[in-house]
Amino acid sequence: MEFQILYNNITNPVLLFFVLGIVATSLKSDLEIPANSSKFISLYLLFAIGFKGGQELAISGFNSEILYSLIFGLALASLIPIYTFFILKRRLSISNAAAAAAAYGSVSAVTFVAAISFLEMQNISSGGHMVAVMAMMESPAIIVGVILLMLFNKEREGRQKVKLKTIIHHAFTNGSVLMIMGSLMIGIIADAKQAEGIKPFTTDIFKGFLAIFLLEMGMVTARRFSAFLKYGWFVTLFAIFIPAINGCVVAIISQFVTSDPGNRFLFAVLAASASYIAVPAAMKLAAPKSDPGLYLPMALGVTFPFNITIGMPIYLIIVDYFA
Numbered sequence: 001m002e003f004q005i006l007y008n009n010i011t012n013p014v015l016l017f018f019v020l021g022i023v024a025t026s027l028k029s030d031l032e033i034p035a036n037s038s039k040f041i042s043l044y045l046l047f048a049i050g051f052k053g054g055q056e057l058a059i060s061g062f063n064s065e066i067l068y069s070l071i072f073g074l075a076l077a078s079l080i081p082i083y084t085f086f087i088l089k090r091r092l093s094i095s096n097a098a099a100a101a102a103a104y105g106s107v108s109a110v111t112f113v114a115a116i117s118f119l120e121m122q123n124i125s126s127g128g129h130m131v132a133v134m135a136m137m138e139s140p141a142i143i144v145g146v147i148l149l150m151l152f153n154k155e156r157e158g159r160q161k162v163k164l165k166t167i168i169h170h171a172f173t174n175g176s177v178l179m180i181m182g183s184l185m186i187g188i189i190a191d192a193k194q195a196e197g198i199k200p201f202t203t204d205i206f207k208g209f210l211a212i213f214l215l216e217m218g219m220v221t222a223r224r225f226s227a228f229l230k231y232g233w234f235v236t237l238f239a240i241f242i243p244a245i246n247g248c249v250v251a252i253i254s255q256f257v258t259s260d261p262g263n264r265f266l267f268a269v270l271a272a273s274a275s276y277i278a279v280p281a282a283m284k285l286a287a288p289k290s291d292p293g294l295y296l297p298m299a300l301g302v303t304f305p306f307n308i309t310i311g312m313p314i315y316l317i318i319v320d321y322f323a
Contacts, residue, residue, distance in 0.1 A: 014117060015308055017211040021218020033216040041213045042277075045113050046179040048202040048209075049131060054187015055195055056128025065258055066129040069267075072257045073133040076250065076271050077140040081105030084242060085148050091234050092294070094152050099283040099290035100235075102145025103299050104242065106275035107137045109176055110217065113210060114308050115269040119262050122316065126262030128187075134270055135180045138278050143168055145279075146286045166285060176277050217300070224293070225301040231294055239274075239302035247272030247311055251318040261319050268315035272307055274299035 024031040033041075057066075085101035092100065112134050119126055187195070251268035258264060276299040280292050 010309060012118075012121060014114070014207055014211045014214055018214040018218040018221075018305070018308065021215045021220075022222045023218075025219045025222035032219070033212065038213070038216050041209050041216075042110075042176075043179055044209055045206075045213060046109055046176055047183045048206050049109075049113050049116060050135075050180040050183025051187040051190075051195075051198075051202050053128040053131025054184040055190070055192070056187075057132070057184070058128075058188045058190075058192070060128060066127070066132075068257050069127075069129060069133050069263065070136060072254070072267070073137045073270065074140055076267075077105050077107070077137040078144055079105075080246060080271065081141045081144045081148070085145070087242070088238070089152070093289070094149065095287040095290040096294055098145045098149035098152075099279070099287050099292075100295040100298060101148065102141050102283060103276065103279040103295045104246075104274045104303075105141025105144060106139075106279050107134055107141075107270045108273040108275055108299070108304065109134065109138075109180060109277065110213065111269060111273040111304060111307055112266070114214070115266055115312060117207060117210060118308075118312050118316075119265065124262045124265070126266055127258075127260060130263055130266045131180065131184050133267075135177055135184065137270055138177050138275065139168075141275070142279060142282045142286075145283070149287055217304070221297075221301045221305065224297040235294065235298055236302055239298040240306050243272040243274065243303045243307065244311060244314070247307070247315045248318055251315045252322050254319075255322055259323075261316075261323060264319045265312075265316050268319065269307065269312060272303075272311055272315070274303045276300040276304070 060066075081101040081104065084104050085097050088097035088100050116126070247268040250271035251264060254264040254267040257267070276296055279299075280296055283290055283295075284292075
């Protein structure tokens, strides 16, 4: 059974397009996704998952489980960057450690979308409120990362208070956060009958767009990974084992928040994922001395492929075992 889950995931056509992207870049092919098309697809994925989540949330309503889930998600996004920072700063500069910690405390919307697709493949449902949990977990880690930078950076300047305010504003108005939250709210408010009119756009073509997006992610991963190797094995092992530990632990303890296996699995994936969209934009302002060539390939080149190939089946197996 466990091997079948892993096999089904690895042979998922959506995932195979990710592999194709890596192969294309490795072979120095001229295959590419136009920048404007890539941005449109990423916005579409956020819109679709947010709107569907809002529709599901409107049907299920608000209850204590949703409240506990939101609190649990915020706690994870606040605690993970703290302990990862102290691990990373043993080998990295304060700026790099803070930026990478923020990335691993925050979440990857694309990994979340892939996780939703994985659940559908296993015929497992999940709550629409998990979209809200995911959106709310983007910003706290960024704020914690900036605070850690301010506390431990010996070169901090007197204007840091203004900078922190700017970063907090940026974290909550980031395009990906705004799109997913806005779509979620529209999904809640929208009339169910009228929402049926755009269902083919939000549902039927979703996996096709996801496949094209992962094709580009594969190409981006292959391009950035070579520059990342100069940092040695420590960051590579960190990018595999720390997310795996986070995901496995949360897959177990999430049973105290919700009994729903789909929601528990998504919590595990969120805890194991790392941001490579919202965090780099924020850290460019907060930690200009940090190297995006370090934490971007960590999140996108190591953690992301690990989660969508091996990590997700492992987290689901643990959820089932501790059901």
